[in-house]
Amino acid sequence: MSNSARPAPTADPAAYRDLIAGSVRDPEEFWGAAARDIDWIRRPQTVLDSSRAPFYDWFPDGVLNVCYNALDRHVVHGRADQTALIYDSPVTGTQRSYTYAELLDQVARFAGVLRNLGVAKGDRVVIYLPMIPEAVISMLACARIGAVHSVVFGGFAPAELAARIEDAEPTVIVSASCGVEPTRIVEYKPMLDEAIERSSHKPAHTVIVQREQATAQMGERDLDWKTLMKPDAIPTAECVPVQSTDPLYILYTSGTTGKPKGIVRDSGGYATALRWSMTNLYGVQPGETWFCGSDVGWVVGHTYIVYAPLLTGATTVLFEGKPVGTPDAGAYWRLIQEHGIVAAFSAPTAIRAIKKVDPDAKLLADYDLSSLRTLFLAGERLDPDTWQWATDALGVPVIDNWWQTETGWPITINPMGIGALPIKPGSSGPATAGYDVQVLDPTGTPVAPGVEGAICIRQPLPPGTLPTLWRDDERYVDSYLSAFPGYYLSGDGGYVDEDGYVFIMGRTDDVLNVAGHRLSTGSIEEALAGHPSVAECAVIGVRDALKGQVPRALVVLKAGIESDAEGEQALQAELIQRVRSEVGAVAALNRVDVVDALPKTRSGKILRKTMRQIADGDEALVPSTIEDVTVLDGLRGVLEAQA
Incomplete structure (x- = not known):
């Protein structure tokens, strides 16, 4: 379809690389300038305090109030009667604006x-x-x-x-x-x-x-x-009034153990980064209407439903519904038409769900989407097929971006406010301001362009990212900073090409990404292991066309417990229900296989990555430390079976 909305300016790739390099080389200059878009009760004289490295403090002597910046200052400066929040709830049949x-x-x-x-x-x-x-x-x-x-x-x-x-x-x-x-x-x-x-x-x-x-x-x-x-x-x-370094919120994310990690978000650094990102990365100006199809329970909802649009003076849409089924696969298109949305943000899972129900995008013909300039997608890897479908259907740039609960705002993105760069399907774009992204080999040495490795960010991270974990500095260092001193370990693997575009290929740890929901295998395994019949278990994330990943469980029963096919089916149903009760329905566990043994290294580590590769149909990397290769060979038929 044609689109008459104002197009994004075109950026010079070399000039953008210089801008990002400057933000890394001189973060005090770059972020000191960005902080002028925030109203401070006491303007900071120090931009970055590195004296406690590897802990860093942004604007440590600054004093502000984030709510004042999100609401009061807009009322004071003439936006009192502008719509700030649109509540649109097709599941209850209500709408309300503030x-x-x-x-x-x-x-x-x-x-x-x-x-x-x-x-x-x-x-x-x-x-x-x-x-x-x-x-x-x-x-x-x-x-x-x-x-x-x-x-x-x-x-x-x-x-x-x-x-x-x-x-x-x-x-x-x-x-x-x-x-x-x-x-x-x-x-x-x-x-x-x-x-x-x-x-x-x-x-x-x-x-x-x-x-x-x-x-x-x-x-x-x-x-x-x-x-x-x-x-x-x-x-x-x-x-x-609060200090810039005072916490604004705690947001819990799954770790590789059962205990969730409390990501701390500071006040001044977060406000500064979000105000900068809304206009420069997403291209949304004060007074414009923006929609983010996330949930306030996730980091995307915190950042781009609530804080960033309101800090900017934009109008934000709060949607209580689903991309399909409320009432159909045209739900997002209705929102765009009714509210005049200029840019929208959702997850690839949502677009895949819409594509599954309306593969030819016929419902688009019922709506006027001329206000829409850009669709942003993040939460899990945006596969090229989904990108192509959305691009062809909407006729606007479809922009991938990669970030984490920990970072609070994008690490990589095509900067539509500064200027659109060429899009490379499969890439989440180049690094944005303040992020010195490096791909490291197991020794911590940066690799050449195009070579896969662990994606890391050289410290200091920019404003708005996590300064630590709630009441657990030691776990913060152990989880993120200890693998490669001087670097933040993202937990994602991939590569950077010769133009600086980042390609995320998957997780390097045991955290699942189910439709954008990060779930710990440890928490699911803990629920399974609590069943009286289970001796040990392993959970792996396998590729799924709709959700990106879904969990599959393999359980070994305790000695002496035998059952026929009917009894095994009953046990599987019990285990699935147990996970729903203990972890929640978002775990989406629908398959449990009872097996004789799990493949392990001689030190006792279960080979989850190898099993995941077999289940995904990839070339499996079998470590030389495997204890008994016949155990793995015996599981191939189970792992290769379709869920």
Whole structure:
């Protein structure tokens, strides 16, 4: 289809390389200039403090308030009546919009509620909500009073939620009676109650948003959102000054062990990086409308549903729905037409789902997408076939970008605001400002262009990236900085070509990427191993046309446990249900194979990577340290079988 939206400027690749090289060579100059787009209570005199390396502090003497930058300053400078937030919920049949002035009123009011409930600067608030405006309001209210929010994906299993409550120790938890899916209602309150019961830390209060689709039973610690937010109930709260280095939020991500890692996000560095990225990387200007099809429980939702568009003075769309089934595969196209969206951000999984239902993109003919300039995709590798389909269907640039919960904003992208570079299908683009991306061999030596290795980033990382893990500096160093001193280990493998374009080929650790959801094999294995019949198990991620990866489990039964085919099927069903209960439905485990043994090295390490390669149909690399190659050979038929 043709598109009449304003095209992105064209960039000179050599000039862009020089810009990025300059940001790495002189980060103080580059980010000092970028920080001028943020309103500071006390403007920083120091841009980067390296005295605690390998821990780095951005704008350490700066003082600001992120909520003020996201809301108040736009009201002060003439955007009071501009729409800040559009809530579009096809699953409930409702839409609602908030101007900057209206959103500020709601945020200040709930900030007063939190303060009245005993939440002070530095205290934590866990937010366990679906995609409703109260989630955005709660996040910004925490930022307003200097509290640290920790958003947990709505509907996460009680065990996972309990682990986050245990670690963050929140004063208050904000939740809802339920989430609404296209085919079912998910009641949150029973899961929240179970999680609190499991955790040794008990919040003083829980604030519950009662939704008409399912009303929650309220207990002694539970308070009703609507009652607390009555106009005459609580005075509104003013912005609390915080240091640039004070944490804005904690966001948990899976590690290779069962315990989740609490990624810490600072305030000033994050605000600076996001404001710079929104215009320079995504090409979105103040006053324009932007849509990010993520969830506020994930880093993409934090960054590009809430903070970056509001810091910019743009309009952001909060979508409670799915790319297909609400009501059909034209859901995104309707959003673009109705709200005049200029740029959209989603995951390759969403586009693959749309393509599966509407392979010829016939539904596009029903909508006017002339406002759309660019589609951005991230979350897992964007395969060239999906890129080509979306490019042909939409007639606009389809831009891959690669980043992580840890980095908070893109490591690599085609910079559509600065200027469009040539697109290379299969590549997530060149490195962006402040990221010195290197591909290293096992000795830590940079490799030549085109040679695969471990993708790492030379320290210091730019503003907005993780300064450490919540209350665990040692684990931060061990997880990210110890493999190659002076470098951040991304955990992804791939190569960089002669033009500086990065190609991500897959994970180098045992974290699965299921439709953009990073899941630890360790947490799934822990759930399986807890079954009384299971002696040991292994979980691998295998390629999937829709979700990028799906987990497959292999279990070895305890000695003396025998079953016929019917009994084995029953056991498999029990194990799948166990994972759903302990880890959550997002794990998407649908296949469990009972095997006699697992292939291991002589030191006892299970050969997950080798099994994954066999399952994917790739050439399998069998290490010389394998204990018994016949075990692996015996599994080939199982691994090669289609799920």
